[in-house]
Amino acid sequence: MSDSVATEKALPSSAIFRIWRGGNGGGGFVDYNTPISSGMVVLDAVHGIQANDANDMAVRWNCKAGKCGSCSAEINGKPRLMCMTRLNTLDLTVPVTVEPMKTFPHVKDLVTDVSWNYAVKKKIQKFTPRKPDAADGTWRVQQADVDRPQEFRKCIECFLCQDVCHVLRDHNLHDEFIGPRFLIYTAQLEMNPIDAADRIPDLKDSCGIGYCNITKCCTKVCPEEIHITDNAIIPLKERVVDRYFDPIARLFGGGK
Amino acid sequence: MSTIDVPLKNGGFGSTRRTDNWWIEPLVVFFCYLAFIVYSNWAVFQAKDYHYVGNGADYLSPMYSPMLTEEGPVAASGLTTAPGPAPSFWPRFIPFSPAMLILVFPLAFRFSCYYYRGAYYKAWWLDPVSCAVGEPRKKYLGEKYFPLIVQNLHRYALYFAIIFIALLAYDGWKSLWFTAPGADLDSPRHFGVGLGSLILILNPILLSLYTFGCHSLRHLVGGRKDVMSDNSTRKKCYDCVSGLNKKHMMWAWISMFYVGFVDLYVRMCSSGAWHDLRIL
Numbered sequence: 001m002s003d004s005v006a007t008e009k010a011l012p013s014s015a016i017f018r019i020w021r022g023g024n025g026g027g028g029f030v031d032y033n034t035p036i037s038s039g040m041v042v043l044d045a046v047h048g049i050q051a052n053d054a055n056d057m058a059v060r061w062n063c064k065a066g067k068c069g070s071c072s073a074e075i076n077g078k079p080r081l082m083c084m085t086r087l088n089t090l091d092l093t094v095p096v097t098v099e100p101m102k103t104f105p106h107v108k109d110l111v112t113d114v115s116w117n118y119a120v121k122k123k124i125q126k127f128t129p130r131k132p133d134a135a136d137g138t139w140r141v142q143q144a145d146v147d148r149p150q151e152f153r154k155c156i157e158c159f160l161c162q163d164v165c166h167v168l169r170d171h172n173l174h175d176e177f178i179g180p181r182f183l184i185y186t187a188q189l190e191m192n193p194i195d196a197a198d199r200i201p202d203l204k205d206s207c208g209i210g211y212c213n214i215t216k217c218c219t220k221v222c223p224e225e226i227h228i229t230d231n232a233i234i235p236l237k238e239r240v241v242d243r244y245f246d247p248i249a250r251l252f253g254g255g256k
Numbered sequence: 257m258s259t260i261d262v263p264l265k266n267g268g269f270g271s272t273r274r275t276d277n278w279w280i281e282p283l284v285v286f287f288c289y290l291a292f293i294v295y296s297n298w299a300v301f302q303a304k305d306y307h308y309v310g311n312g313a314d315y316l317s318p319m320y321s322p323m324l325t326e327e328g329p330v331a332a333s334g335l336t337t338a339p340g341p342a343p344s345f346w347p348r349f350i351p352f353s354p355a356m357l358i359l360v361f362p363l364a365f366r367f368s369c370y371y372y373r374g375a376y377y378k379a380w381w382l383d384p385v386s387c388a389v390g391e392p393r394k395k396y397l398g399e400k401y402f403p404l405i406v407q408n409l410h411r412y413a414l415y416f417a418i419i420f421i422a423l424l425a426y427d428g429w430k431s432l433w434f435t436a437p438g439a440d441l442d443s444p445r446h447f448g449v450g451l452g453s454l455i456l457i458l459n460p461i462l463l464s465l466y467t468f469g470c471h472s473l474r475h476l477v478g479g480r481k482d483v484m485s486d487n488s489t490r491k492k493c494y495d496c497v498s499g500l501n502k503k504h505m506m507w508a509w510i511s512m513f514y515v516g517f518v519d520l521y522v523r524m525c526s527s528g529a530w531h532d533l534r535i536l
Contacts, residue, residue, distance in 0.1 A: 077273030077388055097273050105262060142485035166384040171396040172262055193482045210400030214374040217387035230471070230501065234370050237408075238475035245408040 011036055015092040017045055020099040021057065023108040030054075031095055036087055042098060043071050043082035046110070058109040066223055069158030073110050074099045079160040079221045101163040114159050120178050123206070127189055128197035145193045152188035152232060154224040157181065161218035161228060167211045177208035180218035180228050187232035190239070200243045203236055212237070269392035270385065278386040285379035292512060296359065299519050303339055303353035305526035306519070308452065309441060310335035312434035313532060315452040316427050317522040318459055318515050321420075324354040334438065336526035365417040366512065368410040370471045371505050411472040421460050421467060428457035449536035452521060459518050466507035469500030 014035050021030045032049040043061055050057045062068040064083045071082040076090065076097055090096050104112040133140045161180040167173050178186075186207065190199050203209045218228045226232075242249040272278065299306075299319055306320035309330060316323060328338025342352035366372050377383045384391045399407050431453040433445035467473075478484045478494030485491060500507070524530035 074273070074388070076275045078276075079388060091275065094275070099273070102265060103262060142483075144485040144491060145483050164387050166387075166391060167396065167398065169388070170384060170391045171394070173396070174262075191482055195482075208398075208400060210405065211396070211398035213377045213383065213398050213404070214370055215378055215384065215387070216374055217384075220387055229374075234471045235475055235479050238411075238472060239480065241408045241411065241472075242475075242480060245405075246411065 009088045011038055011040075011088060012092055013037075015045065015087065016095040017042075017049060018095040018097045019046070019049065019054075019057070019110070021054070021109055023106070025106045027109075029097065029099075036092070038088075040087045041083055042073075042075055042080075042085045042087065042090075042096070045087065045096075046082060046098065058107070058111045060111050067156055069156035072101055072158045072160050072163065074101060074163070079163045081158060081160070081223050084223055101159065103163045103165070103168045104159070116174060117157070117159055117162065117179075117181065120182050121185065124178070124182060124186055124189070125197045125199050125202065127192065127195055129194050130196035139194050141193050148231065149188045149191045151226055152184040154226055155181065155184060156224060158223060160221045160223065164217045164221045165212075166215065166217065167208075167213075173208065173211060177211040178206075180212075180233065183207070183209060183212070183236060184226060184228055184232040187236050190236065200239055204240045204244055209233070209237055209240060267390050269382070269390050271390035272386075272388055274386075274388060278389060282379040282382075282385050285375050288509070289376065289379065292516060295516050295520075299516075299523070300353050300355040300359060301351065302523070303351070303355070305336050305523045306339075306355075307337050308335060308522050308525040308532065309337060310525060311437050311450075311532065311534060312439060312445075312448075313450055313452060313525075314430050314433065314435075314441075314445075315450075315456055315522050315525065315532070316430070317519040318424055318427070318456075319355045319359060319519045321358065321427050322423050324357055330441065333528055335528055337441075361413070361416040362420060362515075365410075365413040365467075366508070368407045368413050369508065370410070371508050373407060375505075410470075411476065414467070414470050414472050417463075417467050417470075421463050424456075424460040424463065428453070428460055431456040447536075448534065451533040451535065452525060454535075455518055455521050459514060462507065462511040462514050465500060466504070466511040468497060469502075469504045469507060470497070471501060471504070473497050474501050 014033055017032050017034060018029045019032060021027050032053050034045055034048045034053065036045055043064060046057075046059055050059060059071070059082075061071040061083065063070070066081055066084040069081070072079065073082050074080070074097075075082065075085050079101065082098070098110065100106055100110050100112045104114050104116060107113050129139070132138055159181060162168055165179050167177045168179050186199055186203060189195050189197065212233050214229055214234065216229045219226070219230070222228055296319065299317075306317035307323070307327070308315040325340030325343065327340050330337055346352050378385055382392050383396070397404065399405055432447060432449060434448040434450075435441065435443045435445050474494065474497040477497055478490045481490070484494055521530070525532045
């Protein structure tokens, strides 16, 4: 309803986009006045600028449908996907700022190097299936038990949650904290009814789950609307409590 | 310090390119907490007017429940009882209020509640004040180290919170039984309903909606298991707690202010400023 109302909002014929230009952390904002029309998203405007005003502007994108997670940026200071940010949701009477994510090394213009995330993912214990339930080597699971991990599989790895997380963004604790993206990835594995690996010690130590102070910024920016904090991080924190902080739970096995 | 180089950093405290009114939410949260803290401290140090016995009623303020001290005689106004003496172990140089011994439990529950933690880390400790807004401090320990590592004991505060719901439900039940006006407190009681009864009964209901949506309870009733489908009771409990958990923030606020309101109602009736409406 609100979307259809918003779609009808008349747009001006052009708008100013204040885009970060420069490489390796250097540079500054440059204003571009570009024609716009109904139905456009920020990525359309950036492409228009790239085609007409700044052929050398670097921008990472792919699907333009909110599913590849490539066009992550900060629009008016908020981590968002450029392809999912409609112009009619922005105040176009003032310049719209578009800048690269701040949590990762800057490459050029709107592009950052997100390879740290892939290195982190490799450190997480892989899916380790338990002994098959049937002689033919298959398992029996109920949908009710895979609902939880399936929510986390919606993640498109846009890394907006990593970008907004203040532990990484402001405190730069990349070596001690894996960030919300990989906490939901760990939850996806840890809550899988077939998985038999034990990631609780890693969660407490090398993953640094204790650094999360539950401000829910990751949940707020997730374009897939995954309940990162409530459904993944807090349940994992509670499993760590079972193992390390609750003497009664320890008596009963404490987790897996 | 991280080994990866992140050159595009935020500036100092409050720096952001957000154009929305991001500061409103933490400001509202800050003042709402402040209002409750100020009121509850005032109510605690009053140490009187917490038990309304006018017109045969028996309304006990939730901030003073359970009744820890021996009650004094009914005051001259006939509306409340005199506060009992401090227990012998209490240091004489500290003013005594039974609420001090009581409120530590619900306070511990709310202080360590996952919702409240996220809210007051932002509104009070500015860590961060809002998403994608610069922070005032460079050092950060999170909940990984002391002192905030003790937040991990939230579930123990939950156990006490559940006990308090039972105690407050009993107070609600007692509020339905009245003596004859002016009669001795120990005289026979008959069923009745006052506006205060309804107010006292609603209190444990709202507290239950908050407490039984607790993240720790969600974990304890089923979330700790990877397989819940093998036990239908466990799955139903998990689903119920999960349903309440979705509105945990809303119930946290409503139940907190309602406790303050119930105390205020009992206090106002006890002091004679308000008159309890007798319905039945």
